[in-house]
Amino acid sequence: MSVAALPDLDALERELSAAIADAADEAGLEAVRIAALGKKGSVSELLKGLGAMSADERKTAGPAINGLRDRLNEALSARRADLKAAALAQRLETERVDVTLPVRETPAELGRVHPISQVIDELTAIFADMGFSVAEGPDIEDDFHNFTALNFPEGHPAREMHDTFYLPTKEDGSRLVLRTHTSPVQVRTMLAKKPPIRVICPGRTYRSDSDQTHTPMFHQVEGLVIDKGANLGHLKWILEEFCKAFFEVDNVKMRFRPSFFPFTEPSMEVDIQCDRSRPGEIRFGEGNDWLEILGCGMVHPNVLKNCGLDPDEYQGFAWGMGIDRIAMLKYGMPDLRAFFEADVRWLSHYGFRPLDFPTLAGGLSA
Ligand code: 2NL
Secondary structure, three states: OOHHHOOOHHHHHHHHHHHHHHOOOHHHHHHHHHHHHOOOOHHHHHHHHHHHOOHHHHHHHHHHHHHHHHHHHHHHHHHHHHHHHHHHHHHHHHOOOOOOOOOOOOHHHHOOEOHHHHHHHHHHHHHHHOOOEEOOOOOEEOHHHHOHHHOOOOOOHHHOOOOOOEOOOOOOOOOOEEOOOOHHHHHHHHHHOOOOEEEEEEEEEEOOOOEOOEOOEEEEEEEEEEEOOOOHHHHHHHHHHHHHHHHOOOOOOEEEEEEEEOOEEEEEEEEEEEEOOOOOOOEEOOOOEEEEEEEEEEEOHHHHHHOOOOOOOOEEEEEEEEHHHHHHHHHOOOOHHHHHOOOHHHHHHHOEOOOOOOEOOOEOOO
């Protein structure tokens, strides 16, 4: 091969330099490298040709071709570094994550806890802190557990058809009722367990009543303590601690007024201090207004006897309150009937997020 037979190295260098500059990505650049410097690349072929040249020819062709190869390798490295940097910049741009965006809700998190369930969870937590356990019982009760054991005399108005939902009379003349309070659960607890007893009984109750402030099914929670020395001082302390924790105030005045229930003696109704001077708003633990929230008393000796306890050995106290009512008071829900209409728009407004416990026990709400 003669020197004259060498192709135009300058033209080849311009062509390859342009191809390197034009390569759009690393794969394109690699193709250019293989075409020039691969086993059968144009520059590699020129290098192979050096062996067949005379020593003179090699003296000029050798440095020229080797120089071309070195400059190409340099250009390839520089372009590769540029393409890598551009690819990284592009990824950083397109894969940018805004960590300040709010977390998207999953369908499961869209569900809401009904205010009644929420309030039952709250009061369960508060009474659990005071050593109470939760007892439940059937919604359909017999006459003994719903009335007789609780010292309701025959012919008491609460036993009348008019107020109570009865199931059809059975062959033996007895008839079951939808429980009118949760007291039968405490009766069952006293019959099944030995004192000391500390229970709360939340649940559904039924009365034939329906207007602005009454629904045929409603919710009650009752509490019962049976022990040798259980007294009204204990009852007052427990109710006070409950009201402070439930309504999230440091102090609340309470008023105990004499009342009557067949199952307690003495019996009392309890009002709590509040401020109703702002229209549509109630504040607890301040103000000069009173709001009735529960009934209570010392368990009647007849009830203790009916439940297998000796009134000379044991005494106890009990209370009962409407869950629906205290839920409305705490969370400012004006209409009782909305509780039972299963309207998801109402629930998404008034409902609670799962695992959110706005109580003293579970952490204060905002
Ligand atoms: C109210 C009043 C009350 C009770 C419920 C009770 C239960 C047993 C024995 C004695 Cl087993 N008492 N429960 C006591 C006093 C009042 O409820 O106004 N509830 C909404």
